[in-house]
Amino acid sequence: IPGMGQKYYLQFTTEDYRSRENAGSCLATVLYPKKKSPPAVNIKCINNKDQKQIQEEDNRLYRKLKHQTKPIIGSNIPDIFGNMEPAFEPVWALAVAGSSYMMWEKSTENVGYFMSQVKSVKQWMRKDDSLEFDYTILLHEMPTQEMILCHMRLIWLPGRPLKVKYTCESDSHQLEDGSGMESGSAAGIIHEKEENF
Amino acid sequence: DQVLHIVPETFQQVQHLQHLCSTLMLDLWKPQLLEDIRAGEDLHIRVPAPLVQEVKDSLDQHMISYKVLINDVQELVDESVLKERSQRQIPEGYNYTEYHPMEEIYEWMTQIEKNSELVTQHYLGNTVENRTIYYLQISQPSNKPKKIIWMDCGIHAREWIAPAFCQWFIKEILQNYESDATIRRFLQNLDLYVLPVINVDGYIYSWEAERLWRKNRAPYMNGTCYGTDLNRNFNSSWGSVGVSFNCTSEVFCGSGPESEPETRAVAQLIEEKKSDILCYLTVHSYGQYILTPYGSTTTPPSNNEELMQVAQKAAAALMEKYGTSYKVGSTSLILYNNSGSSRDWAHMIGIPFSYTFELRDNGTYGFVLPPDQIQPTCEETM
Numbered sequence: 001i002p003g004m005g006q007k008y009y010l011q012f013t014t015e016d017y018r019s020r021e022n023a024g025s026c027l028a029t030v031l032y033p034k035k036k037s038p039p040a041v042n043i044k045c046i047n048n049k050d051q052k053q054i055q056e057e058d059n060r061l062y063r064k065l066k067h068q069t070k071p072i073i074g075s076n077i078p079d080i081f082g083n084m085e086p087a088f089e090p091v092w093a094l095a096v097a098g099s100s101y102m103m104w105e106k107s108t109e110n111v112g113y114f115m116s117q118v119k120s121v122k123q124w125m126r127k128d129d130s131l132e133f134d135y136t137i138l139l140h141e142m143p144t145q146e147m148i149l150c151h152m153r154l155i156w157l158p159g160r161p162l163k164v165k166y167t168c169e170s171d172s173h174q175l176e177d178g179s180g181m182e183s184g185s186a187a188g189i190i191h192e193k194e195e196n197f
Numbered sequence: 198d199q200v201l202h203i204v205p206e207t208f209q210q211v212q213h214l215q216h217l218c219s220t221l222m223l224d225l226w227k228p229q230l231l232e233d234i235r236a237g238e239d240l241h242i243r244v245p246a247p248l249v250q251e252v253k254d255s256l257d258q259h260m261i262s263y264k265v266l267i268n269d270v271q272e273l274v275d276e277s278v279l280k281e282r283s284q285r286q287i288p289e290g291y292n293y294t295e296y297h298p299m300e301e302i303y304e305w306m307t308q309i310e311k312n313s314e315l316v317t318q319h320y321l322g323n324t325v326e327n328r329t330i331y332y333l334q335i336s337q338p339s340n341k342p343k344k345i346i347w348m349d350c351g352i353h354a355r356e357w358i359a360p361a362f363c364q365w366f367i368k369e370i371l372q373n374y375e376s377d378a379t380i381r382r383f384l385q386n387l388d389l390y391v392l393p394v395i396n397v398d399g400y401i402y403s404w405e406a407e408r409l410w411r412k413n414r415a416p417y418m419n420g421t422c423y424g425t426d427l428n429r430n431f432n433s434s435w436g437s438v439g440v441s442f443n444c445t446s447e448v449f450c451g452s453g454p455e456s457e458p459e460t461r462a463v464a465q466l467i468e469e470k471k472s473d474i475l476c477y478l479t480v481h482s483y484g485q486y487i488l489t490p491y492g493s494t495t496t497p498p499s500n501n502e503e504l505m506q507v508a509q510k511a512a513a514a515l516m517e518k519y520g521t522s523y524k525v526g527s528t529s530l531i532l533y534n535n536s537g538s539s540r541d542w543a544h545m546i547g548i549p550f551s552y553t554f555e556l557r558d559n560g561t562y563g564f565v566l567p568p569d570q571i572q573p574t575c576e577e578t579m
Contacts, residue, residue: 017561018561079565080403080408080565081296081568082357082562082566082568083567114560116409116565117408117409117565140409140563143448143532143533143534144446144448145411145426145447145448146446147409147447
């Protein structure tokens with residue numbers, strides 16, 4: 001789109017992150033602006049799973065996490081062998097959801113990300129209803145192949161969008177004059193469908 | 198020593214147990230801390246042999262029921278040490294569904310050669326840190342000259358599933374050689390050269406220091422910076438695109454084409470035998486791709502149609518196993534631009550079939566692929 005940027009039209013299916021079962025399909029448009037800022041995304045999805053069932057599962061997870069009296073603390077999830085303790089899976093899943101926000105903000109038409117590993121997680125016990133976690137996360141950046149270390153603070157209450165605040169280590173590796181240094185911190189609110197953990 | 202399993206029923210029982218554990222200084226296996234002992238939850242304590250009777254008496258006195266989880270801790274320890282040792286000696290006990298450190302891979306190569314008439318181990322070269330790089334040749338004895346299929350794994354240290362696949366591949370060929378006519382016919386006409394780990398230094402480093410290390414361990418800038426991306430270091434449009442000249446980058450292409458000993462070791466052998474090499478395969482992760490030349494340009498190679506046809510057939514066969522889908526195409530078109538890759542170089546010097554395999558997964562676990570995916574990944578790729 002002259003003067004604005006590149007716009008892409010996408011149609012794709014989704015699958016459950018763990019079970020790889022088909023989870024639905026989506027239609028989306030992605031606009032990469034000329035100047036550096038996150039791509040503008042419009043998306044509509046049809047979930048295979050029943051909304052109520054998703055909500056129930058989220059609530060079940062929420063209650064289980066709220067029930068703990070000691071804060072959850074962990075590191076290297078998964079470990080170097082790829083093993084993940086079942087107890088940490090929900091916390092990892094929350095990290096995946098929160099990371100998607102960081103990855104979206106940092107992406108450009110030429111630079112993309114995957115979440116590689118949770119280096120550390122620490123829960124902050126809150127007096128109110130929300131669950132709060134502090135993460136250190138390694139993002140795998142393509143095509144530079146760099147591993148970017150990010151600190152992410154995530155607040156979750158079922159029924160509400162995730163709240164994410166983050167800073168990533170600035171990376172000075174540039175293959176082309178594309179991605180610059182991202183060391184911003186933003187209180188982000190994701191407009192996403194509820195995640196099915 | 199015994200390990201007892203107790204599920205305290207009341208708060209009083211919990212208190213007594215905490216008291217008992219702390220006065221006798223018992224070893225808590227589960228939970229780890231005294232204060233985490235709770236009614237209704239599992240408690241595992243290791244009781245030293247001289248105290249076993251005293252502890253049991255105390256539990257009986259307080260009407261706390263228990264089960265003996267482990268009758269003799271020492272016995273169990275001895276057993277597991279024996280098992281470890283024997284597993285490490287015989288490749289028959291070698292576990293192909295777990296990741297192995299370099300020490301064990303070296304031992305495995307020696308054992309495999311010893312146990313099979315088809316396999317010979319060969320010296321390829323040395324790494325920066327002076328470790329030996331070996332490849333295995335699988336060859337049916339015969340007096341007719343044979344064409345060669347070359348496969349290397351582990352050019353990038355963090356891609357652990359790749360060396361795991363190379364080992365699996367050899368195991369499969371050897372195990373099924375007798376019973377599988379296809380394999381026998383294959384080997385009648387072709388020799389297989391398999392290099393389980395090219396980037397030995399990097400692989401060891403990813404085990405011991407930094408799991409997500411990618412490059413080799415060559416020191417630059419007076420030892421303040423380490424590592425060349427070996428897959429940017431080959432003499433194929435070296436340094437032109439998709440690289441960095443800065444050592445701190447993950448795609449640092451080195452000080453010149455083939456500046457790294459690992460690259461030279463591979464290049465020398467392939468150059469020497471190039472008229473006999475039919476196919477060059479290099480195995481990576483992740484992404485689920487079968488990539489054809491080139492990365493440095495979108496101009497297709499001369500035999501592109503045939504390259505694509507064969508790759509598409511492979512992807513289709515792969516998908517049949519577990520439904521895993523692989524994308525097929527040239528690196529520059531479906532992935533990103535890069536120069537100095539081994540696959541491009543192999544094709545440029547005349548090897549007709551040259552492919553990069555990017556194994557599972559799609560990004561969910563990426564480089565840190567759980568070991569329970571080793572088997573399905575290897576089976577489908579086979």
